[in-house]
Amino acid sequence: MPEGCADIEAVTNVRxxxxxxxxxxxxxxxxxxxxxxxxxxxxxxxxxxxPNRHASKHARASHHPVVASAETGERWLYCFEHDQFLEY
Ligand SMILES: [Zn+2]
Ligand SMILES: [Zn+2]
Ligand SMILES: [Zn+2]
Numbered sequence: 715m716p717e718g719c720a721d722i723e724a725v726t727n728v729r730x731x732x733x734x735x736x737x738x739x740x741x742x743x744x745x746x747x748x749x750x751x752x753x754x755x756x757x758x759x760x761x762x763x764x765p766n767r768h769a770s771k772h773a774r775a776s777h778h779p780v781v782a783s784a785e786t787g788e789r790w791l792y793c794f795e796h797d798q799f800l801e802y
Contacts, residue, residue, distance in 0.1 A: 719796040721779045728791065728802065729756045731784035736760040738768040748785055750792075754778035770794055 729751050736746040736759050746760030750769040755778055759768035769781050779795040790801045 719798045731758040750781035753780040
């Protein structure tokens with residue numbers, strides 16, 4: 715398999731966060747460290763450094779493999795399924 719993955723290559727317009735908060739943590743009153751936006755459905759959830767790891771749970775449960783960083787100044791995509799990272 716060449717570098718990259720078809721999931722990341724399929725992203726033409728990067729989805730950005732509607733709100734700068736983890737939708738699931740907000741419901742529970744929990745905290746998060748960094749935010750990621752799902753490139754399939756647009757939901758913004760917390761990263762793997764956060765206690766709840768909502769973004770990776772969502773990726774596995776929903777088969778939405780690619781997230782973008784929702785952090786200011788960060789422009790990258792990550793595929794959970796293929797462990798591929800791409801700066802854009
Ligand atoms: Zn992939
Ligand atoms: Zn969360
Ligand atoms: Zn999704």
